[in-house]
Amino acid sequence: QIHLVESGGRVVQAGDSLTLSCVASGRAFGTYTMSWFRQAPGKERERVATISRSGGTTDVDESVEGRFTISRDNSKNTVDLQMNALKVEDTAQYYCAALQWSWGEEADDYPYWGQGTWVTVSS
Numbered sequence: 001q002i003h004l005v006e007s008g009g010r011v012v013q014a015g016d017s018l019t020l021s022c023v024a025s026g027r028a029f030g031t032y033t034m035s036w037f038r039q040a041p042g043k044e045r046e047r048v049a050t051i052s053r054s055g056g057t058t059d060v061d062e063s064v065e066g067r068f069t070i071s072r073d074n075s076k077n078t079v080d081l082q083m084n085a086l087k088v089e090d091t092a093q094y095y096c097a098a099l100q101w102s103w104g105e106e107a108d109d110y111p112y113w114g115q116g117t118w119v120t121v122s123s
Contacts, residue, residue, distance in 0.1 A: 002026035002112050004096045009117030014088055016121075020081040022096030022114060030054070033099045034072060034079040037107055038092035038119075045107050048094070049081060052103065059105070064090075086121045093118050 008020040020036070030053055039045040049060040049070035058070050064083075072079040079096060094117055097110035104110060 002029070002032060002098050002100075004098060004112060004114035006094065006096045006114045006117040009094060009119045011120045011122060012086055014086060014121055014123050016086050017082070017084045018086060018119065019083070020094055020096075020117060020119070022079045022081075024077040024079075024098065028100075029077040030074040031100050032112075033101075033103050034070075035097045035099070035104070035110065036070060036079075036081045037095045037097055037110075038090075039095070039116075040089075040092040043092075045095070047105055047107065050103070050105060051079060053101075057103075083119075086119075088121050088123050091119060091121045 003025045006022045035050040036048040037045050051058045051070045051072050055072045067085045069082040096114040098112040099110045
């Protein structure tokens, strides 16, 4: 079992940078693949970025490639999402999610979710 809490969401201007953080409680954080997803009002939840258990492999969706970076610190049970050059269309609630042992890129793959943190990008 793992419990996830996101933080860092706020209102920013287009072009700004922002870092979201997710802290996990529970054991064996290093056995979980971690992802960030987002959901904008009226839209389906979509994956933003995924990082492997060791942190050695990362993948970001093409919609944020070159702007967003995912990282983790297994000694602190944290996973961060660094977001640069934010656009209005990045406005959404951002969720941290955990999947033990396997790699997953679909929301349905992930059994553990945080409560989300809102990012609003104004023009």
